[in-house]
Amino acid sequence: MITHVFAGNPLDRGEAERRDPDWLAAAFRDPSSRVLPLHRLNALIEGRDEARLVWLSPAELARLDIDAQPIFLGLADDIAHFALDISALADPNHELNLDEQSRFEDARAAAMQLPIADTGMLSHARAQLDWHHRHGFCSACGARTAMARGGHVRKCSDCGAEHFPRTDPVAIMLISDGERCLLGQSQGRLARSGMYSALAGFIDQGESIEEAVRREVREEAGVAVGEVRYHSSQPWPFPSSLMIGCHGRAESTAITIDETEMADVRWFERREIAAALAGEHPTIRVPGALAIAHHLIKAWADGDVRF
Ligand SMILES: [Zn+2]
Known part of the structure; x- marks a missing residue:
């Protein structure tokens, strides 16, 4: 059996937890939670020989005051993992104080350097953030939609239709x-x-x-x-x-x-x-x-x- 690049995501997608908005809000404030920043869908990675995804703490992101909703990716060892679109930052390297080892890379280029498990989490984060970008309006009635269940659905504010991230x-x-x-x-x-x-x-x-x-x-x-x-x-x-x-x-x-x-x-x-x-x-x-x-x-x- 083969696990391809962009598969092998080790996270438990937390189906029960993601249905509880209070749990999600608390998890996103929890200092132990980990947040994967994506800038224009590019992933933040560090290391040259053994590259890996860079996860930030909720506090590191809070001080940047970014107006974006986090996507809940899932749990590993009871630690919540999120992805956040930080495209609003004009110069993320500077604003995140990145050192020389860290850089934003296109997901394909990043995947060639990362372990399989990291490519799986990146693929979930990239596909879902991109889907949310493109589905701000209801395809049934044209009204605004809003994210729910940590990103697994968008609900129409007018007709109530539910839209699910597609594959x-x-x-x-x-x-x-x-x-x-x-x-x-x-x-x-x-x-x-x-x-x-x-x-x-x-x-x-x-x-x-x-x-x-x-x-x-x-x-x-x-x-x-x-x-x-x-x-x-x-x-x-x-x-x-x-x-x-x-x-x-x-x-x-x-x-x-x-x-x-x-x-x-x-x-x-x-x-x-x-x-x-x-x-x-x-x-x-x-x-x-x-x-x-x-x-x-x-x-x-x-x-x-x-x-
Ligand atoms: Zn609608």
């Missing part, structure tokens, strides 16, 4: 015809970098994971897929996806590319993939270990996938 499922699949696997290069940035990856796409409404895998591969590459097997999943907080990783068996091999989405789609031999994974292929690259695509590709290259 968007994405199917990502490594398709094989036995000895070769199918990788694509999407249009844009990746096309210029020589990067080839597993095909992927959002799962549609009224569609199973297997059906989404077959549809996406048919649309992007014109290849028919038969059996589909689940491998593992990865939260991807940009802004709030869940990557559902699968392997699939090709039932046809001719490729017809959807040129609006894909710059190239090709079959690759196992030895080419092994070279690309080792960073030794002369022309192509594959995603690094941060991404679930790497692990889908590696599992196949290592011979762990058999149909």
Whole structure:
């Protein structure tokens, strides 16, 4: 079993505690509580060789007088953990008195340096803060909404509708015809970098994971897929996806590319993939270990996938 980057959150999400507004308010004043500050969704980390998230005390944040509601992430050893948007600070490094070891980094860059447990907490905090930013108004009636349950719901001030932080499922699949696997290069940035990856796409409404895998591969590459097997999943907080990783068996091999989405789609031999994974292929690259695509590709290259 594999725990991907952005999973592995060790906190108990405190379902009972988050339903008690008095408990939440007291916890946010408790000196032992820990608060993860995010500035424009960037995470505060410290350390170079062994980086970790920086948690502040409620008192450290109180003196900054930031008008933002904390999100309750959960509990570890009875210590409450929160996330707080501090984007209101113009110069957070100065206002937080940060030393040279501490810096705000984009969540992807931070995740490459942090232990898995920290990436899991960061992914929860980033996805949820971003969702709250974008859902200040009710999608049913247009009135203002307000956060409740420590961030697990927003309630409409007028019609009473409840809105819940959403997760968007994405199917990502490594398709094989036995000895070769199918990788694509999407249009844009990746096309210029020589990067080839597993095909992927959002799962549609009224569609199973297997059906989404077959549809996406048919649309992007014109290849028919038969059996589909689940491998593992990865939260991807940009802004709030869940990557559902699968392997699939090709039932046809001719490729017809959807040129609006894909710059190239090709079959690759196992030895080419092994070279690309080792960073030794002369022309192509594959995603690094941060991404679930790497692990889908590696599992196949290592011979762990058999149909
Ligand atoms: Zn409403």
